Amino acid sequence: MSSKRMATIMGVTYGIAAIMPFFVGDIRFIMHILIMCLIWAVVASCWDLIMGFAGIFSFGQVAFFVIGAYTSAILSVQWNVPSVVAILLAGVFTAGMGVIVGLPCLKLAGPYVALVTFGVHMTLMPVLRGEIGIALGSGGSQGILTIPPVNILGYTFSSANQIPTFYFTLFLSVVCTVIILAVIKSYWGTAFLALKDSEEFAMSLGVSAFKYKLMVFALTSFLTGVMGAFYGHYIGMLSTRMLELDLFCTLMVMLVVGGIGRFPGAILGAFITVTANELLAPLGAYRAVTLGALVVLLVLLLPNGVMGLWLKRSDAEA
Amino acid sequence: MLKATRVTKKFGELVAVNDLSFHVQDGQIYGIAGPNGAGKSTVFNLITGNYGYEGKIEFGGKKITGLSPYRIAQEGIARTFQIPQIFPSLTVKKSISVGSRFGARNGLDEDHVEKIIRFVELEDERTQKTGRLNLLGKKKLMIGASLATKPKILMLDEPMAGSNATEIKELMNLIRKINVELGVTVIIIEHFMKVLTELTEKLLIIESGSMICCDAPEAVTKNPEVIESYLGKAYAERD
Numbered sequence: 001m002s003s004k005r006m007a008t009i010m011g012v013t014y015g016i017a018a019i020m021p022f023f024v025g026d027i028r029f030i031m032h033i034l035i036m037c038l039i040w041a042v043v044a045s046c047w048d049l050i051m052g053f054a055g056i057f058s059f060g061q062v063a064f065f066v067i068g069a070y071t072s073a074i075l076s077v078q079w080n081v082p083s084v085v086a087i088l089l090a091g092v093f094t095a096g097m098g099v100i101v102g103l104p105c106l107k108l109a110g111p112y113v114a115l116v117t118f119g120v121h122m123t124l125m126p127v128l129r130g131e132i133g134i135a136l137g138s139g140g141s142q143g144i145l146t147i148p149p150v151n152i153l154g155y156t157f158s159s160a161n162q163i164p165t166f167y168f169t170l171f172l173s174v175v176c177t178v179i180i181l182a183v184i185k186s187y188w189g190t191a192f193l194a195l196k197d198s199e200e201f202a203m204s205l206g207v208s209a210f211k212y213k214l215m216v217f218a219l220t221s222f223l224t225g226v227m228g229a230f231y232g233h234y235i236g237m238l239s240t241r242m243l244e245l246d247l248f249c250t251l252m253v254m255l256v257v258g259g260i261g262r263f264p265g266a267i268l269g270a271f272i273t274v275t276a277n278e279l280l281a282p283l284g285a286y287r288a289v290t291l292g293a294l295v296v297l298l299v300l301l302l303p304n305g306v307m308g309l310w311l312k313r314s315d316a317e318a
Numbered sequence: 319m320l321k322a323t324r325v326t327k328k329f330g331e332l333v334a335v336n337d338l339s340f341h342v343q344d345g346q347i348y349g350i351a352g353p354n355g356a357g358k359s360t361v362f363n364l365i366t367g368n369y370g371y372e373g374k375i376e377f378g379g380k381k382i383t384g385l386s387p388y389r390i391a392q393e394g395i396a397r398t399f400q401i402p403q404i405f406p407s408l409t410v411k412k413s414i415s416v417g418s419r420f421g422a423r424n425g426l427d428e429d430h431v432e433k434i435i436r437f438v439e440l441e442d443e444r445t446q447k448t449g450r451l452n453l454l455g456k457k458k459l460m461i462g463a464s465l466a467t468k469p470k471i472l473m474l475d476e477p478m479a480g481s482n483a484t485e486i487k488e489l490m491n492l493i494r495k496i497n498v499e500l501g502v503t504v505i506i507i508e509h510f511m512k513v514l515t516e517l518t519e520k521l522l523i524i525e526s527g528s529m530i531c532c533d534a535p536e537a538v539t540k541n542p543e544v545i546e547s548y549l550g551k552a553y554a555e556r557d
């Protein structure tokens with residue numbers, strides 16, 4: 001798909017989101033859902049970049065989100081670091097963690113990468129709840145309950161003033177996804193696709209698998225860490241509940257709905273999934289089942305996700 | 319130009335390449351042949367740094383042993399694969415520019431990419447996804463992408479496999495053109511003796527990882543040991 005088409009789809013999606021406050025600006029519940037859509041759009045896009053484009057079966061995306069969230073929260077609660085600085089530091093720290101997780105993955109085949117990265121996810125909960133976490137200020141099983149909102153030059157972005165917070169999130173989300181678009185369309189993106197398609201051929205043409213795989217780990221965990229950090233400041237509290245399977249599955253649904261390797265499908269997937277999840281809330285215990293059934297249907301009918309609707313035939317074959 | 323000295327590669331118990339030494343001269347078309355499993359492809363994989371090994375390989379007087387594959391590509395050693403490799407996600411032009419962008423010393427060179435596309439005669443397929451190419455097209459693409467790295471030497475692993483007589487002629491012409499017009503040294507692994515005797519100046523025969531002989535093709539095909547172990551009686555007694 002050409003960059004023009006990608007940018008158009010992103011422009012329309014974010015454009016529609018941008019005018020929503022004019023219609024539903026006073027409905028707190030809907031504004032909250034929209035903010036969540038904007039946050040998850042970035043995380044799902046990062047996952048798509050590393051898995052769909054670079055072909056690395058990283059299942060650590062939620063873990064990186066939580067690492068970013070806790071890092072920033074701990075920095076601002078325990079060390080009084082200003083929120084914006086804390087968010088950036090959290091992004092850098094998460095990127096470092098991404099590289100550390102990425103290193104052992106370089107030599108491993110797909111399914112093992114999935115195991116290693118999901119292993120990081122699995123160990124995170126006991127670490128945060130245990131003595132190490134408590135010593136660092138994770139709040140153990142209770143979590144962190146008093147995270148200050150983002151504050152820029154004395155202006156606070158919190159759920160108390162939702163509309164400005166919405167536009168701030170929109171700005172963050174657009175910046176992050178435009179970075180992802182630029183990377184996909186740059187020679188980095190070409191290197192990722194080449195390595196995914198045939199690593200030995202790509203290397204024989206001078207592509208360094210080491211460099212580009214670590215770069216994709218660093219970049220996606222940086223952006224995911226930043227969004228996680230922002231999420232913590234927006235919600236005001238964090239707990240390890242995020243690491244339960246719920247969120248992980250929802251994120252996977254976003255990717256499947258949007259189409260894996262079909263950027264900017266992941267953005268649409270995030271909007272659709274977060275919204276559907278809320279619409280299905282009245283079903284109570286049946287929500288998960290219904291969502292699951294919808295996913296099965298969608299995979300069967302639209303294997304390329306909603307992006308399948310836009311793809312030209314030649315694109316779809318690849 | 320390319321010099322291997324006492325190279326040995328073991329895969330566990332199996333000695334895939336055994337104390338092998340050879341020297342490819344600048345400008346040559348150099349052939350490698352031998353029975354299945356003789357270690358021919360492994361020799362390429364060692365040169366391109368895909369595995370560690372004992373011994374030493376030098377290229378243009380510089381030791382390349384221990385360098386990683388992408389660095390060796392950037393040094394000017396290009397190769398193709400026995401099982402054609404392509405990038406199904408990329409178009410023909412994009413695939414070839416991967417070689418130019420990442421493999422060539424001075425980075426992406428659009429003019430050179432265009433020249434290579436014409437050189438391997440893939441003009442009409444330029445904007446196609448590579449997955450749609452037929453076998454010959456895939457081979458040309460692989461050759462084109464490796465030429466885009468502006469190599470000093472090109473190593474072809476059984477380029478004729480699965481091709482019919484007309485395609486073999488076409489590929490042989492292409493290989494000659496690469497050697498003469500682009501001035502690229504060529505090493506070719508091949509099972510078709512006729513291709514090797516027509517193309518190459520020097521022929522290395524290996525079996526079970528060891529050198530049987532290394533000489534001009536006319537001499538090699540008369541060598542009793544080669545006839546015994548590889549070519550078989552039928553070859554010696556033909557015509």
Ligand SMILES: Nc1ncnc2c1ncn2[C@@H]1O[C@H](COP(=O)(O)OP(=O)(O)OP(=O)(O)O)[C@@H](O)[C@H]1O
Pocket residue numbers: 329332334352353354355356357358359360361400
């Ligand atoms: N990565 C590997 N691990 C273990 N054994 C290997 C590996 N690569 C090759 N071998 C073994 O090394 C020997 C030489 O293999 P190689 O592919 O070099 O043979 P070849 O001469 O290219 O044969 P062919 O004509 O069939 O292509 C074979 O016995 C093969 O099974």
Ligand SMILES: [Mg+2]
Pocket residue numbers: 358359360400475
């Ligand atoms: Mg072989």
